[in-house]
Amino acid sequence: EPEVTQTPSHQVTQMGQEVILRCVPISNHLYFYWYRQILGQKVEFLVSFYNNEISEKSEIFDDQFSVERPDGSNFTLKIRSTKLEDSAMYFCASRRTVAKNIQYFGAGTRLSVL
Amino acid sequence: SQELEQSPQSLIVQEGKNLTINCTSSKTLYGLYWYKQKYGEGLIFLMMLQKGGEEKSHEKITAKLDEKKQQSSLHITASQPSHAGIYLCGADRGYGNKLVFGAGTILRVKS
Incomplete structure (x- = not known):
C-alpha cells in the first residue's frame, strides 16, 4: 500500500541552525501539507501546497519557514534559523483529489532544537 | 473555546467492552475525519463523514455524523488491545484544504 515517507525520523539541531525536513508524498497525489505537533498539544496546520505554490499557510508559518517541491517526488520543509520552540513532531501529508479531503500522513520527523 | 472538543480526554476499558468517543464542533462541519495515532507516530486515516446522518463502519469501528448538532461519535464494539491509541477527530474548514x-x-484497553 502506498504511503507517505518522511526522513529523517529524528533530527537534532542547535538553535539558529537551518534544518530541512524531507517528505515523499504518495505518487499520484496533488496536494501536500505540513503539520506539526508540539509534545502534548494538538496537531496544527502549517502550510498547504498545490500546483507548485503555497495555497494556504497558518500564522505559525512565518518567514523562517519555506516549502519546496524540488522534483516530482520530494516535498521539503525548511526552517532557516531554528528556535527552541520549533521542537515538535512534523508531519507531512498528501491528498489526491479536490473532491475528498482525505489526507494521508507520514510517520513524522521529531525535531529537537537544543 | 476550542474549535473541536473531544470527550472523554482519556478512557480505560476492559477488553471486550464497547466504548464511544465524541467530537463536537463549534463551527459548521463540512467534513469530519477520524484518525488514530499511536504515541509518537503518524496519523492513520480511519473514516470520513460528509453528510448529516451518515454512518460508516470499518471492522469493529463505527462513526456517525450528526450535522445539526455539529457532532460526530466513534463507537468501538468489543474492544481489543489493538484498538489502543489516540483517536483524533479532524474537521475540514470548507475550502477542502487544511484540517x-x-x-x-487516549484509549487504553486492559486485557
Whole structure:
C-alpha cells in the first residue's frame, strides 16, 4: 500500500541552525501539507501546497519557514534559523483529489532544537 | 473555546467492552475525519463523514455524523488491545484544504 515517507525520523539541531525536513508524498497525489505537533498539544496546520505554490499557510508559518517541491517526488520543509520552540513532531501529508479531503500522513520527523 | 472538543480526554476499558468517543464542533462541519495515532507516530486515516446522518463502519469501528448538532461519535464494539491509541477527530474548514484537529482521546484497553 502506498504511503507517505518522511526522513529523517529524528533530527537534532542547535538553535539558529537551518534544518530541512524531507517528505515523499504518495505518487499520484496533488496536494501536500505540513503539520506539526508540539509534545502534548494538538496537531496544527502549517502550510498547504498545490500546483507548485503555497495555497494556504497558518500564522505559525512565518518567514523562517519555506516549502519546496524540488522534483516530482520530494516535498521539503525548511526552517532557516531554528528556535527552541520549533521542537515538535512534523508531519507531512498528501491528498489526491479536490473532491475528498482525505489526507494521508507520514510517520513524522521529531525535531529537537537544543 | 476550542474549535473541536473531544470527550472523554482519556478512557480505560476492559477488553471486550464497547466504548464511544465524541467530537463536537463549534463551527459548521463540512467534513469530519477520524484518525488514530499511536504515541509518537503518524496519523492513520480511519473514516470520513460528509453528510448529516451518515454512518460508516470499518471492522469493529463505527462513526456517525450528526450535522445539526455539529457532532460526530466513534463507537468501538468489543474492544481489543489493538484498538489502543489516540483517536483524533479532524474537521475540514470548507475550502477542502487544511484540517483542524481536536486534542484527541487516549484509549487504553486492559486485557
